[in-house]
Amino acid sequence: MKPSPITPLILGRGRAGQAIAHAFNWLKSSGAELAEPRFVARGTNWEEACRGVARPLACIANPHGLHTKALLEVAGAGIGFALCEKPAAVTMDELAKLRDLPTRVGILHGYRQSWGVAKLKELLDSGALGRLVAIEGRYWQASAAERALNPSPQKTWKDDPALSGPFDTYLDLGTHWVDAASFLAGAAPEKIRAFRSIPSGSPSHRDAHVQLSIHYPHLTAMASVSKLIHGAGNHFEINLLGEAGTATWNFERPDEIRLGHGREMRLIRRLKDSAGSGLPPFHGLGWLEGYVAIASGMVAEMNGVSKGAYPTLPEHLRILRPMLDADWI
Incomplete structure (x- = not known):
């Protein structure tokens, strides 16, 4: 039986939220089994947001200081996969709360995917x-x-x-x-x-x-x-x-x-087509290439095709800890 399509649920309608929506729409137009991305209103209960959605993918693109709260709410609603804009945490206390998060989270560090x-x-x-x-x-x-x-x-x-x-x-x-x-x-x-x-x-x-x-x-x-x-x-x-x-x-x-x-x-x-959008050299999507590559990796993992090659939350926390503990001169 064919699985239900993945539904991206996007929290945040700013530039990052729009970029995430464009990335999933690009993948959908390229043949990926995806439902139309949905924007989640600020303050919406994530369990309510997932009602009627067989395979949700939470996407966090609200202001930086609210990322940790959103990720904890996503995990509390039992959502297994999420994408999150950087930084996932802005304080050491927030970082500690994310250390054992059960949700598989990809961080949108698009430059690393270039x-x-x-x-x-x-x-x-x-x-x-x-x-x-x-x-x-x-x-x-x-x-x-x-x-x-x-x-x-x-x-x-x-x-x-x-x-x-x-x-x-x-x-x-x-x-x-x-x-x-x-x-x-x-x-x-x-x-x-x-x-x-x-x-x-x-x-x-x-x-x-x-x-x-x-x-x-x-x-x-x-x-x-x-x-x-x-x-x-x-x-x-x-x-x-x-x-x-x-x-x-x-x-x-x-x-x-x-x-x-x-x-x-x-x-x-x-010399080869992009690993993200599939476009040829010098005809890429610019800033969106990283979003497409990370979204594609997450979709592949959710579909059991391959282990997604994208920046993960544990990797992100390992660089965020010394950043939040920096010596300022």
Whole structure:
């Protein structure tokens, strides 16, 4: 007997919630057995939301400070699978509550699912770069820069620490970069030292520029993470610095890696269709590629086809713990 289709139930109608809906609609249009995604109203009981739904998949995309509460409610309703925007927790107390969550949770760290980060890992594991000395990079945007030029910026949920948690840029963008670096390092950070800058007139929790020194068992990574870069787009970049070579991937050129040896540099380009959307090189979905890849992995796991290859909650908590326990300088 053919199983009932999976129904994505999405909490949150902002940019992330819409991205999740687009990802599932893309998979559905590509032949996946999925029901139309449904948006769950704020405050809805999850057991009520699942009424009449044979195979629910909870998707958490509400404000950061509400993620833990939502995941606990999803688990309490007996829902076996969920996707969650990062960060899953914004305090150490919340992190502890998620440690033994029975629900299988995928975290929407889309950059880790990209061709570029996967190719960097392949180069590293092949020995093409020699011994890895350091990982360095940046994640730059311009939203705080634009806000700084506005004499009367519009209030958003990120201005309320009850909704955003005690950080802005650090957990919003920094978690993505630390996740990708940790995947490449093959370990969770042992310790993080960090500096942050809060723009004049902004609430004390709205850090806009952060510099990170991330200490792993065998190397150190350094990153500049910022929403205060005037003129920036969505500049996510990772550099692997090896004794025998250097490799660089930049999200704004998603299907290319710059590979350096000595004084020479060459480009490696993606030649095959995307593992997420299935689209050819230089014709991908951009930011949505990661959402499609993670959603596809979760659907495959729910259907018993394969163990989903996507960032999981336990992995996320292992990088989130040192981030929440960082030494601020």
